[in-house]
Amino acid sequence: MYRYLIASALTLGTLAATPASAAPPAAASAGPSALQASAVVQHYSTLVYANYSDTIAAAQQMQKAIHAFLAKPSPATQNAARKAWLDAREFYGQTEAFRFYDGPIDNADGPEGQINAWPMDESYVDYVVGDDNAGLINNRKLPITKERLAALNEHDGEENISTGWHAIEFMLWGQDLDDHGPGARPYTDFVDGKKPNADRRRAYLKVVTELLLDDLQSVADQWKPGVKNNFRATFDQGGDESLRKVFIGLGSLSRGELAGERLEVAMASRDQEDEHSCFSDNTHRDAVTNAQGIQNVWLGHYQRRNGTVLQGPGLRDWVAAQDPVIAEKTSLQIAKSVASAHAIPAPFDQAIQGARDSAARAKIQATIDSLTQQSKDLVDAAKAVGFEQLNLVEP
Known part of the structure; x- marks a missing residue:
């Protein structure tokens, strides 16, 4: 959720690692020869690059749908753009398992805050109920460029989000004012003469989508195989140190981010603003894809966008x-x-509203409890291969 959490994940104690040469024979899926740390690390890198590549391909389809919507705003083109956003999120959500260890997405120079920061103050970007003139879009003195929007992201407040998945989500759905469904921004918001600053709304959605693709590509490039000076070139040679990072990523997403920031916080506050994808009502799928991403890495298994495994x-x-x-x-x-x-x-957002013993809240709590236990098991698993201490992101 918030980037300040990353620092705690990187404050690590002294770690002891069992040399790869001392490992017993590998599990069945690794073949008859002794499994080497390098094989696990390099397959992880292959999986990461495949997942980011699929995310980019899906985001490019989203961009095409958004361009079609902006060229001819209508209920049909708007719904097609919304569906494309939802489809692309299915792949991005799984990449969250590649975070929290000072990798290329969330190191000091990483673009994670531009890609997926939340929760978002909608009034920072566009009009909201009670303020028709709010936001960057309604300030005609402000240029709408990738450089300017990136500079304004989280400027003077971590909820001042101007870029990324959730800015696009807000532009497509608008505020969620419906207890039983997602936001219902009218397509006419993008039609000249129907809503003030429709031209800027079109420009904003176009530019923020381009910036998202740029940022995703910058991360994917660091995982591209065969490049001498990118992150992967060093990571693939990192042996036990790289494996330690993978454990940190999975454990931190399990407890601190998914169980903690994304589920526990919303359960405690019962506030729609604390749900991850609040405009589209896609938060339940965010939880699934994040959990799936952890399983992908643990098993070394990933189903690609084209259906291959x-x-x-x-x-x-x-x-x-x-x-x-x-x-x-x-x-x-x-x-x-x-x-x-x-x-x-x-x-x-409705599931978190019930009584403490409601069936809906019980199902969310069951997920929190399972993820919490899962993080403990991952720590035990790390100890089994020689990592004596893992300091994970905590909620």
Whole structure:
């Protein structure tokens, strides 16, 4: 959620690692020869690049749908753009498992805050109920360029979000004022003569989508194979240190971010503004794809956008070579978390409103509890392969 959390994930204690050469024979999926740390690390990099590549391809389809909407605003073209946003989020959500260890998306220079920052103060960007003149769009003195929007993102406040997935989401759906559905921004907001500053609204949506694709591509380029000086070139040679980072990413997303910031905070506040994708009512799917991303990395398994399956040695295989019992326990817990996330009711903003013992809140709490246990199991799994201490992002 907030980038300040990343710092706590990177304050690490002294870590001891079992040399890869000392590992017992690999799990079945790794083949008959002894599994090497380098094989797990390099397959992870392959999986990361594939997931980001699919995200970019889906975002490019979203961009085409947005261009069609802007060229001819109508209910049909608006709905097509909304669907394309939802489709692209299915892939981006899985990439959240690649965060929290000072990688190219969220290191000091990383674009994560421009890509997926939330919650968003809608009035920072456009009109809201009670203020028809709010936001950057209604300030005609402000140029709408990628450079300017990037500079304004989180300027003078972390909720002053002007870029990324959720800025696009707000432009497509508008404020969610419906207890039973998502936002219902009229397509006429983008039609000259129907709403003031419609031309700037069109320009804003076009530019912010271009910026998202630029930022996603900048991250993907750092994971591209065969490049001498990118992040992957060093990561692939990192052995145990790279494996440690992978554990930190999964454990931090499990407890601090997904269970904590994305679910516990909203459960405690019962505030729609604390749900992740509040304009589109897609928060329940965000939870599923985040949980799925953790499972992807653990198993070394990823289903690509074209339906093909990428499979190779994952953390499970590395742990199973040392302690098959904890490997199986962790696998079962991660599967339980994915299943629990699937059971979260939609719309999420209504599910969190019930009594403390309501069935809807119980399902969200079950997901929180499963993810919390999962983070503990991941720490135990890391210990099984020689990492004695992991300081993870905490809620």
